[in-house]
Amino acid sequence: METTLKVKLISHTLNPELVIATAGKLCYSPSNIDDLMEKQTDESIERFVNMITSIGHGSVLEHTSFTFGIEGVSRSLTHQLVRHRIASYSQQSQRYVKETQFEYVMPQDIKNNPILEQSYKKHMEDSQRLYDEIVDKLMYDYVYNEKEYGKLVDIQLKKCKIDKEEFEVWKKENKSCDTFVESLRSTYKRLCSALEKKAIENARYIFPNACETKIICTMNLRSLINFCHHRCCRRAQEEINKLAWTMVEEIEKVSPLLAKSLGASCQFGPCPEGDMCCMMPYEKKNK
């Protein structure tokens, strides 16, 4: 099934504007920190934040961070996202989470062509079928290919406190059984989970880049500015471009002032893309 982008700012530094303004002012003031914080007004905070973001006093911006919950994105996208190294990530694992009915992202250009759209959907359905088949067949192999996996199963039997002789009897009874996996699950639940985990970490190799994933991402404001310069740019790929702008919208909800520093490079200076410039610059942002 096709999925859609969902982005939520799930947490951020308390009073991010005050923290930035105070950290910035501290650099140029003999006062103590309590005094600096108490003396800040809405006007002084705005003045300092604007000054710091425009002169590029970047380290001050690192004191505030933003955590986004991101769902309905492709593995293609997250591969691009995690290239932004100055950030923290936690992503749903395909090794531990079985894709019982994986969702996928479809690029708009493919959706615009009904024939390609159909082939694309079919490829996704075929991928799911092959994945399911690989998982089931590997689990069967783990149990019955003793030469290759005997040791692995023996260890699991010990861990799951299963009597080996009893298990051998069960194996004989279920060898030609079509519902082998269901039978294993209902009789030896823990063993089944352990073998399934090993099977899915192999089966996942057949998934397409389009496969949906979920990721939590934390960036400080300096890194977020850099991320947006690159990914709000029209040259960025459609999916990550949409993500970047949605992240800006999320920041706007909590701090319109800080959101002013977020956008494509061309909104703050000349386009850095050279010959690859899109020739459709965004409106400049005035600080």
Ligand SMILES: Cc1cc2nc3c(=O)[nH]c(=O)nc-3n(C[C@H](O)[C@H](O)[C@H](O)COP(=O)(O)OP(=O)(O)OC[C@H]3O[C@@H](n4cnc5c(N)ncnc54)[C@H](O)[C@@H]3O)c2cc1C
């Ligand atoms: C349009 C576009 C096309 C791209 N195409 C490709 C491609 O074809 N192939 C490809 O591999 N990547 C590609 N990328 C990814 C790109 O090269 C960067 O890896 C990605 O944008 C992350 O940017 P960053 O390094 O600035 O971010 P971060 O990793 O978050 O780094 C932030 C900043 O910290 C500093 N920094 C971080 N690490 C180091 C370091 N080790 N040494 C010195 N300074 C450091 C730099 O100033 C950097 O800008 C593309 C990106 C875009 C936007």
